Amino acid sequence: MAELAGIKLESTRTKKKTLEPLQCSRCQFINSPTSRFCNNCGLELSKEAIDEVNIAKQQAEMLPEYKLIMKEFEEKIKNIQFSEG
Incomplete structure (x- = not known):
């Protein structure tokens, strides 16, 4: 009715976006x-994927096994640096 009276109303419906391929910013795949992660290099392709990875990292860092592995890794790095120096 509004259009018949010469009144233009903005559409309240949002247009659906067609799904388009996602190009990875790291490897251009x-x-x-x-896709939430790049199928070639594993980079996160969405905000949700980034959040998911951050939560997983935080959970892993609280595990005793993680702390032990990181301690061993740091010791190996020190030994390599000492032997090269």
């Missing part, structure tokens, strides 16, 4: 539109 073309991923499917629903």
